[in-house]
Amino acid sequence: MDIVFVILHYMAINETKQSIQYINENIDTENYHIVVVDNASGNHTGTELQKIYQQHSHVTVLVNPENLGFARGNNVGFVYAKNRWNPDYMVLMNNDVFLLEKAFLDKTEREFRRSHFAVMGPMILTKDGRCDINPLKPEFSNIADIDKKIHHYKKDIRRYKYHYAPLYYKLAGIKGVLTGWKKKPTMFYKHAENIKLHGCFLVFSQEYIRDYDGLDESTFLFWEEEFLYKHMVSDGKVMAYNPDILVFHLEDASTDVSIPGRRKKMIFMLEHYIDSLNSLKKVYVDYERNSER
Known part of the structure; x- marks a missing residue:
């Protein structure tokens, strides 16, 4: 085949x-x-x-x-x-x-x-x-990078659960425009x-x-x-x-x-993001242990 x-x-x-x-x-x-x-x-x-x-x-x-x-x-x-x-x-x-x-x-x-x-x-x-x-x-170079991302997602979940995520991200977008933020090509x-x-x-x-x-x-x-x-x-x-x-x-x-509905969908995604990143940390740890042997 x-x-x-x-x-x-x-x-x-x-x-x-x-x-x-x-x-x-x-x-x-x-x-x-x-x-x-x-x-x-x-x-x-x-x-x-x-x-x-x-x-x-x-x-x-x-x-x-x-x-x-x-x-x-x-x-x-x-x-x-x-x-x-x-x-x-x-x-x-x-x-x-x-x-x-x-x-x-x-x-x-x-x-x-x-x-x-x-x-x-x-x-x-x-x-x-x-x-x-x-x-x-690549998003991460070490375990500390993964921990930072997990912390960020936990804050995002709170924003969506307490219904102030839309305002937060709107203000963040305005700040990005004012400071000239650009995505690297x-x-x-x-x-x-x-x-x-x-x-x-x-x-x-x-x-x-x-x-x-x-x-x-x-x-x-x-x-x-x-x-x-x-x-x-x-x-x-x-x-x-x-x-x-x-x-x-x-x-x-x-x-x-x-998953209909943006708020429900975002909470669903963020919870799975965190679960996956905790598993990714274990992969990093395993490779580090193997490299030390």
Whole structure:
């Protein structure tokens, strides 16, 4: 098998069907497969997808009996594809990401010949016109950085719980304008290596597939990119960014469907941010202990 796409599905069926359609229409090989992993959608769209694609030779739909979160949910598809086909390349992608590239496998193979990447990311276009999501700057360099972020998120939760977050962030935005704050531009138009990649579309080569069974399962939701980056840097693996490959990201389709209301959604996200960062701290500690031996 040349390549397997693993799409994590939750609730938003129209986006998942579009994502499958874009792959089928644009992929430049017949030796591919799509594994859809339904993460126990409460609206029963997993079984609906099974019925829709039961006769499709390139699509398999797996239904998880419970919501396993992002990493473990993806890993169901990763391990299934690895054991069944052990493909040259594997893609983990959100169900709201659409493959625009018509020479995807060709460009992926050329990138592998150049960098021997374990993980690769494409240029990601978004509905607001941005194309600078990849590559990402690593958020943390040590455990103290993680602790600072956890403290910041705990304050954010209090702001949302006591209903003064909108005013706080409005004033913070005004302060940013007055002080001339600017977001540092990313080099999204240049090839790069050993950088952090956005988790909505990740390409794994055999350099990764043979050594791992998917993503770090320490987190239920969020900060998966930081886990992956830390593992790759510490394990001496290459992460590459290739701006010649294009995908479109609709963004947040699954969470938008499952968690209506901005305040409730933000509290949900912040609580999971903190849980994930506490798990990330443990990963840092483990690598530090191993380096001291």
